[in-house]
Amino acid sequence: MSVNEHYDPHDALLVVDMQNDFCEGGALAVNGGAALVPAINAEIEAARAAGALVVASRDWHPVDHASFEHRGGPWPVHCVQDTEGAAFHPDLALPTDTVRVSKATAFDADAYSAFDGTGLAGYLREKGIERVIVCGLALDVCVKATALDARREGFEVRLLEALSAAVDPDAVDDVRCELTDADVEVRP
Numbered sequence: 374m375s376v377n378e379h380y381d382p383h384d385a386l387l388v389v390d391m392q393n394d395f396c397e398g399g400a401l402a403v404n405g406g407a408a409l410v411p412a413i414n415a416e417i418e419a420a421r422a423a424g425a426l427v428v429a430s431r432d433w434h435p436v437d438h439a440s441f442e443h444r445g446g447p448w449p450v451h452c453v454q455d456t457e458g459a460a461f462h463p464d465l466a467l468p469t470d471t472v473r474v475s476k477a478t479a480f481d482a483d484a485y486s487a488f489d490g491t492g493l494a495g496y497l498r499e500k501g502i503e504r505v506i507v508c509g510l511a512l513d514v515c516v517k518a519t520a521l522d523a524r525r526e527g528f529e530v531r532l533l534e535a536l537s538a539a540v541d542p543d544a545v546d547d548v549r550c551e552l553t554d555a556d557v558e559v560r561p
């Protein structure tokens with residue numbers, strides 16, 4: 374499943390939400406999520422070897438977050454701050470200098486994109502990043518939102534589809550079309 378992307382120092386590899394609650398056995402598991410970890414680790418190594426920035430986003434919800442079903446939201450309780458479910462997958466090899474971005478941290482608002490309310494776009498521009506390479510979970514939710522926002526922020530964007538998995542596998546074709554229409558390069 375290795376993608377073997379070519380990186381340079383103007384690139385950022387953005388690994389989206391590779392957290393326990395989104396992998397098998399988690400509160401909001403995506404089928405095939407854990408299986409992505411070895412290939413994502415290989416991408417992290419390739420990015421670092423080329424001097425690219427590595428960024429990892431995570432849902433980091435307070436207790437009683439607005440997105441939870443008991444608060445009227447669409448999702449079961451997941452990725453609550455400082456819980457095992459919110460932790461990155463234990464086999465994900467994030468270097469100590471990985472930029473960690475926490476999203477959806479307010480009680481009353483959800484955020485699917487790693488760029489939503491995090492200041493990430495400005496940080497990437499400060500670091501001279503021109504292209505964002507996106508992978509992770511879930512393709513049809515947070516990965517899609519992150520890729521679209523990265524493009525709206527003016528970055529070149531490439532989605533590594535083989536290193537992403539969808540909540541709804543039937544939605545993948547529509548997601549691919551939506552991203553392509555937004556000028557996001559989709560790499561199978």
